[in-house]
Amino acid sequence: MKDTTELTRPKPTVNDIARVAGVSLATVDRVLNARPGVRDVTIEKVNKAIAELGFVRDTAAANLARRRQYRLMFILPETDNEFVIALDAEITAQSERLLHQRTRLKRRTIPPFDPQAMVRILDSVTTQDTDGVAIFGPETPSVRDAVNRAKERGIAVATMVSDLPSSIRDHFIGIDNVAAGRTAALLMGRFVRKAGRILIVTGSRLARDHLERRAGFDAVMANKFPNLEVAATIEGRDDPELIGSLLPVVFEKNSEIVGIYSSAAGNGGLIEFLEKDTSSRDVVVIAHELTQTSRTALSKGTFDALISQDSGHIIRSAIRVLKSAADKLPIDPKQERIRIDVYLSENLPPL
């Protein structure tokens, strides 16, 4: 590890290329932007100069001259799910900052679990008004096809939270949900102190992220914690009321529940039940997503751990990724990797 020497050779510009290649600025620009109407020999000359000088275009200057605006669109489900609301708030927050950085954010909502609404919006987007779209929604063949059509029209597309792996989207922004489920299971197994049964509260069978978490959880439970048995499952549809109404029934039927894995949303109903019901005192509870509700539950000890993904990071990453895709520029993979966050009562971020 040596101290860096500061070599400050001035960066070559288009003017330098023009001079070295013996052509005009306009021609350099044509070659640079692969515009037609330049003889092959001329192209060669210019490219040679570019290579020789090690030229790299100054994107800021180019965007200024071009009066470029990045027009991005976010499509989210219309729901009172706190995590989605957090994503939405981050979009709003970034909107403000980006206004002065040649970037406009548009927001569209679809009814939850409505693939056709997603398809309609995707199909309505044109390069005339939009450079990139980031979507969070159901995974169906029709959505996949609409994504592919948008891509073919030249629009950058990113999936958020729940992927659409069979599509040709530019990028997926979110966590590995199988690993997230496995992590939840590992924590569960190590936190629980006696043998018994585990209850799972899932969301919807249409959501790939929920299914993947479940698969990961089950796998680790089966392999590493034979003394624990995944006994019952509630399909909560992210609905606190529904969850709240189903829980008492399950607890009556299953006497030996020692852990609950809430793999989806709608934690409000679960928390209400846990804080009322005395028979569930010692149950280890692990849920997903850090929100106001889950944060409080974790602080109080109602929840024992939270598996989460940073909504701010997801939105900022989506913006960077879509911009890069629009400019056909590479991304920084490390910066765009969304972490599987583990929160305990002691490592909560300050409010």
Next chain:
Amino acid sequence: MKDTTELTRPKPTVNDIARVAGVSLATVDRVLNARPGVRDVTIEKVNKAIAELGFVRDTAAANLARRRQYRLMFILPETDNEFVIALDAEITAQSERLLHQRTRLKRRTIPPFDPQAMVRILDSVTTQDTDGVAIFGPETPSVRDAVNRAKERGIAVATMVSDLPSSIRDHFIGIDNVAAGRTAALLMGRFVRKAGRILIVTGSRLARDHLERRAGFDAVMANKFPNLEVAATIEGRDDPELIGSLLPVVFEKNSEIVGIYSSAAGNGGLIEFLEKDTSSRDVVVIAHELTQTSRTALSKGTFDALISQDSGHIIRSAIRVLKSAADKLPIDPKQERIRIDVYLSENLPPL
């Protein structure tokens, strides 16, 4: 949550201000940059126009015109500590990307725990050659004073990993180490399955981060886990060999060690001991920082959990923060918050 309407009123420019205020471009610029030689009445007129139009300066254009270069410096300890090496690698990686974004990164190293070397470098930095400095090093009054002098000379300063809270640095980039220690203790208490003693391996008494972790760990241990007793402490000086040589002695003297908290660096020695010594089979081990070494130990089950901070995030954040400070622009606090990461064998990032 409503879909956004796309209002596209064109952003006002300096020309608009000049026109509305009835002055020239040059005068607008003088006011904008608080340069002298403008009558108060004129300043008023311009400011009024700015407010009326809601003008916000286009930083990219300004930087272009100004031929601005952000010249940033990183000062790190010269050590074979893997975490520091990771920071260093991130600096190198960002250097590449930033070369074409008007930003040069310089790197300086100091001998570990050598406040005077840090002071010398800080004192040698001038606004002629540097806009901002990010430092990671010992916390002493002399360093604090040097930081304050640099600040007063107009240089932006950020502390990384270990703070210098009594200084007037612009920003601290790192985690709350007390909370990190508390988190480690909580995991320890919940993972350990029988009463016993806990061994702590610390680093140096000169490092604020190590002390803070220790304090947080002890507090939670004492309050929440009375069946566990923090019994022994090894001061490892981040040195694997030293740690490796001390461990057998400690284990001979203390028969009931059920957990080890490695709060600093030098994990190599610890791992070697654990993988050889059979008496430590069931000991719960929690360490800091995700590195190649600790990652392997976690995968193998030698370590049970890791508390970490993202080195890539730290470096990127330092760059953004120093740039903003240099331009006297606000930062996005959420984006700059470094998380206390918890890693288990199941949520390791892909290689």
Next chain:
DNA sequence: TTGAAAGCGATACCAG
């Protein structure tokens, strides 16, 4: 104390 005009690095229109 103020203004006119020439850039910064790149793009784009209009001639030739």
Next chain:
DNA sequence: CTGGTATCGCTTTCAA
């Protein structure tokens, strides 16, 4: 096919 030149939004001499 190729070149000249105005322009993007802002800064910075140089004169007045």
